[in-house]
Amino acid sequence: MTSNQIPRLVPIQMIADESGTLGVVEDIGGEPISFERFYFFASLQPGARRGGHAHKKLRQVFVVFRGSVKIDIKSSTESYSFHLISNDQALVLPAGYWRDLYDFSPDALVGVIASDKFDEADYIRDWDAFVDWDRAQRHTDIPYLDLSRYSSIIGTRVINAISEVVSSGPLIGGPEVERFEAAFAAYCGVSDAVGIGNGLQALTLALRAADIGEGREVILPANTFIATALAVIEAGAKPVLVDVEETTGLIDMTAVEMAINDSTGAIIPVHLYGHPCDMDRLSEIVGTRPILILEDAAQAHGALYKGRRCGALGHAAAFSFYPTKNLGAVGDAGCVTTNDPALAARIRLLGNYGTRRKYEHLEIGTNSRLDPVQAAALNVKLPYLENFNARRVEHADIYLRRLQNLPGLSLPHVHEWARPVWHVFPVRVAADIRQDFLSYLASNGIGTNIHYPTPIHLQPCFSSMGLGQGSFPISEKLSEQLVSLPLDATHTTAEIERVVEVVRTFCLGVRRSESGPLVLTM
Known part of the structure; x- marks a missing residue:
């Protein structure tokens, strides 16, 4: 699945010098392309035709090294014709299209890069069968x-x-x-990045390395994933919850300012949903007090605050590379970024059994290190993060433009100083119709999620806090109203537009009858 789902001609990188010209086929059109197979056509007889089939999953790139060829591309609703006559451009063909190659010049030499090995089950060789399959896919x-x-x-x-x-x-x-740590530190704009086993331990070790433990308090939002609070407990400190902004779900800086006292050792601003917190305001609030500002950037890989990347805005930042994140590994993985080399060194020490030298343990440490298998996957994915994030922004822009001013629906607010990366696109629906909204989208084949259905203070494991219903009214309201719509770099524009159509139909066509159930007024 690519981020652009139509056949297209793209330029091939041509590098010329006094010895000749080098043509490079790599990351066609700025998008990643992996391939398992290369084959070519040559010495074709006059009138020869190739193709006459479609692929369900295979993607291809066609390059004419010599001569020319015509290629017709079709689906059940679209058709395209291309005439390849030079080796300085390539035809990128996504999966799911019928292709016919014909009118080869006598000297034609046509190369094809294929994304997968040969698999007969991936072919559709009958046109009528392809049309049926294509219509079903839509x-x-x-x-x-x-x-x-x-x-x-x-x-x-x-x-x-x-x-x-x-x-x-x-x-x-x-x-x-080592390569990933250096690359991710450079990406975030910091001096150090320390690979950790997961995002929870990234938060925990950063707190421990800063001596935020017993007798210290850590301020964090009530509206966040539970790992933020669990890390404080694991470090031995006391979590102090505050409410959030109603328009963004981000930590309320006024509430933070009111919560600070002599026991406050750290504040964890959570860049929730991929939208950065107001970090300059937070720095002003903290002032010269010895309080650690630890970013929870688990959902904010690449997000910008006033042009600066999340991960370089506090004393340290914790990232999760859980597979669903904007930058995801193939299992659990995490990282701490910082501009404090001494803090980085202690985090590394604590995550490696408290030792720098084998069998000499300087502190009570733990085992939480970034696995090289995960690092290898992250090294592959990191160069594509900006492209994938840009695709998310495109999808979010469609939602923000097309879902405005709908009855019963509120869109997320974006602060003027922020460039979110939309790990989540949360909309608000009135609590009494949220289940109807979820059911309606599900009945139309659209998946959804809820981030998060239960605030931290109402989780059973934190009942000892003694904070019941009503303690943080905005967080509680959001937990009852938020719905996360599909938004990923691999979603197509057509899919996002389809979500828009279904959401608009629900919002514009439902009313609550006096007898109770929602009915469509089409």
Whole structure:
């Protein structure tokens, strides 16, 4: 699944010098392309035709090295014609299109890059069968998230990178981890990045390394994933919850200011949904007090605050690379970024059993290190993060433009100083119709999610806090109203437009009758 689902001609990178010209076929059109097979056509007889089939999953890139060829591309509703006459451009063909190659010049030499090995089951060789299949695909469900879609984009590269790790020797630490730490630090704009086993431990170790433990309080929002609060408990400190902004769900800085006292050791602003918090305002509130500002950037890989990346806005930042994140590994993984080398060194020490030298343990540490297999996958994915994030922004722009001013629906607010990366696109629906909204989208094949259905203070494991219903009214209201719509880099524009149509139909066509149930007024 690519981010542009139509056949298209793209330029090939041509590098000329005094010795000749080098043509490079790589990341066609700025998008990642993995391939398993290369083949070519040559010495074709006059009138020869090739193709006459479609592929369900296989993607291809056609390059004419010599001569020319015409290629017709069709679906059940579209048709395109291309005439390849030079080697400085390529035809990128997504899966799911019928193709016919014909009118080869006598000297034609046509190369084809294929994303997968030969698989007869992937072919559709009968036109009528293809039309039936194509029409069925256009009415398939739209998942909230389908990680398998990434396999057709960069799956081969990830597998190859992991294979190199397995065959290279170092299975703990090693060059892949070092390479990722350096690359991610540079991406975030900090001096240090320390690979950790997961996002929860990234938060925990950052707190421990800053000596935020027993007797200290840590301020965090009530509207966040439970890991933010669990990390405070694991570090031995006391979580102090505050409410959030109603328009964004982000931590309320006024509430933070009121919560600070002499026991406050740290504040964890959560860049929720991929939207950064107002970090300059937070720095002003903290002032010269010795309070650690630890960003929870688990959903904000690449997000910008006043032009600066999340991960470089506080004393340290914790990232999760859980597979569903904007930058996701193939399992659990995490990282801490900081501009404090001493803090980074202590985090690394604590995550490695409290030792720098084997069998000499300086502190009570733990085992939480970035695995080289995960680092290898992240090294493949990191160069594509900006492209994937840009695709998310495009989808969010469609939602923000097309879902404005609908009855019963509120869109997320974006602060003027923020460039979110839309890990989640949350809309608000009145609590009394949210289940009807979810059911209606589900009946139309659209997946949804809720982030988060229960605020931290109402979780059973935190009942000892003694904070009941009504303690944080905005967080509680959001938990009853928010719905996350499908938004991922692998969603197509057509899928996002389809979600828009269904949401608009619900919002414009439902009314509550006096007898209770919602009915459509079409």
